[in-house]
Amino acid sequence: MIFESLSDRLQATFKKLRGHGKLTEDDVNEAMREVRMALLEADVNFKVVKEFIKRVKERAIGQDILETLTPAQVVIKIVDEELTNLMGGTQSRLNISPKPPTVIMMAGLQGAGKTTSAGKLGLALKKQGKHPLLVAADIYRPAAVTQLQVLGKQLGIPVFSMPAGTDAVTIAKDSLPYALSHACDVVIIDTAGRLQIDEALMQELRDIKAAVHPHEILLVVDAMTGQESVNVAKAFNDSLGLDGVIMTKLDGDARGGAALSVKAVTGVPIKFIGLGEKLEPLEVFHPDRMASRILGMGDVLSLVEKAQATFDMEEAKKMEKKLRKDEFTLDDFLSQMQQVKKLGSLENILGLIPGMGGLKKQLAGQDIDLDGKEMRQIEAIIKSMTPKERADISIINGSRRKRIAMGSGTRVQDVNKLLKQFGEMKKMMKKMKKMQKGKKGGFPGLGGMGLPKMPFMR
Template sequence: MFENLTDRLEGVFKKLRGHGRLTEENIEEAMREVRTALLEADVNLQVVKEFIASVTEKAVGKEVLASLAPGQQVVKVVYEELVTLLGSEAEPLRLDGAQPVVIMMAGLQGSGKTTTSAKLARLLKEKGRKPFLVPADVYRPAAIEQLHVLGEQLEVPVFNSSTEQSPVDIARQAVAEAEKAGYDTVIIDTAGRLHVDEQLMGELQEISSAVRLSEVLFVADAMTGQDAVAVADKFNTDLEITGVVLTKMEGDARGGAALSVKKITGKPIKFVGVGEGLDALEIFHPDRTASRILGMGDVLSLIEKAEQVVDEKEAKKLAQKIRKNVFTLQDFLDQLQNIKKMGSMEQLMSMVPGINKLKQLQNAPAPNEKELLKTEAIILSMTKKERTNYKIINAGRRQRIAKGSGTSLQEVNRVLKSYTMMLKMMKKMQGKAVITTGGKRRKKPKGLRR
């Protein structure tokens, strides 16, 4: 997501930096290109007009034009305006006050409400909350069963509702049960329609009147662009939502919904869905998103993802193994699986600063998810002894590993070659290690090198 917009904006800013000195004419020409880029990204027309007017007013100010690096100053202005447009700062859920906190998930059919309800329950459970899932969609076939299955996967309790009950009764009874059982967060998954209608809105308003709601989260498919924004505005008018969850943000949507919804509805984006897995729900950070749009990466999110999957004790053990040059194929497999837990390679690469410039180079390496899966399958097909000591893997064993992993002998050889090259690099780095003495850094004496 945002890839095309990022490419277009980087092209505009490259031209600006090419000018030794900026004039009002340079900036106005650049803003016309930015305007076109935003419209092509399906951003609301009125939002684009106001954004361009605000950026232009600040960019032609004396401070920018008189700056030694005016091109960079314009980028700074655009970044700040993007952050404002996206909501300024992350908006947390309202979890204080009387318990249990009740969250209602609303939206059209197919937007991903049920899966998002489960993802939110998982996120809250990780933060020490006691969520209680409530299936209140009595119209869609298997909707209730789907939430029960997801709850079982997450080990999160699910209210035992049925299609014979009304959604209002389900909500009321579920909140009463949560109070008795000591659950502190009730998440109500409501029904959707293919379009906004009186019956849908009336039902949601009845639930809102029957139970004390802390949050009403509108779940929208980011792929639907301005349609999602229009529907969010309608829900907000009739129901007064408290926030938005944008799903399918990992797809190839142009980004218009994310850039328009806060300005149009006045309500913040609180979460974004970035994949199909139950762990693929993230808190929305306007500043980090603006940074990614401008090709600056998102290092903070990358660090947070790494911290979630890497245990500190295990990381220290791994560091010791690398220092002692005993990094085995099992260690290699563990690191591959940690990378998989962090998300798709495409998603991780998008967080790396300057990655868009790398993509533009000829023969630039592209993230290859299939190769990682093949590598994992090959190592998993090895015995414990083989993973501990790769030197015992002879021709016969290689044939067996290839057959067991559904790959070829050449691919097994490639994995082993990559692994041995990695070992050589680690050994080389050890040879260049430094030790600290009396606050000074110096190379290891030759006699201490291995």
């Protein structure tokens, strides 16, 4: 989980503070020592930590305690606000030109995920109604052009390239009239990287910048490299001038110090983050939401946005009618499960719900399947059934169960368990239907009724 170690340390610190009725200066100093250690262990830049602690301490000690908040809540509120400011304060948006095409130049070292990020950024803009064009201007890395072409094909985004031997500046320059003639309103130029920063790389990037006058220069950095990614951002900004940072592999770094340091050290905001290796749109970086997640307060807005982008409202209405009529089948269940999977892993979803960030540890070794393995098994079992079997599980006898198990690569016991759990769900729906009679609106709260285990619970 993003910032997992930092989040755990900070929440433990604030838990101690909550035990105090009134905070003394010593209490604040002790808490700040813990926060300092937590930030340093998270690989946050030393100077950034020093300045951060100074600001929080000044505000916490001199703060007039609000009547509606406990002293501990005031300190948490201050830390939340200062973390938000540290990461940029507010969301930094792309500079979109009023006269198309908007030119976005991607820069970065090799291995940071620059080419993949170009594709993911194109997908994010496509979902906003834009018509992006990917430009293959990395002429040095073997198969870089082919990689971008494959990405473009998978994402349904056109790719502009030129014959081998054409220099990068010409490719970038010639992509602009091509974009205009093909009604592309955003041009994303994938430039060459190096294993390390050198003058030849920087000069080529400066030449491309001078030739196409980009509206945005975005640097792609790998969060897994920690403070080195901050140093890279500083070097690129000093030489090229950056408008924003795309931080990749953020979910692979439990510390997250780079994300907390880059804006303070370079003055350049993080605009997007990349999570996972799947071809999904880049996520917009919201400093306030990220601060809330670090402090264990969740990120409900991001969860709602994910749900709105994932769930089909017309499909949801049809599903509600089926639930009311007790016509919910395994086909319907599979459809719902596939939509929920699009939200991400259960572990990530828990991290977005206030107060649930620490639940993962409590669930470890218990009945909840966090990694999705059992959900994939359920999908295989349902897909191995005939349409009739999915519509009516009562016809699934012993021989059918054996065939389904063989077809899905599972055991008969696994098939039996799914059928039993689905049967319990159907019973619960009947109870809800009885409770709903004579009432308007959606299904009522379940109150003290014992919920059956969902099929992704062991």
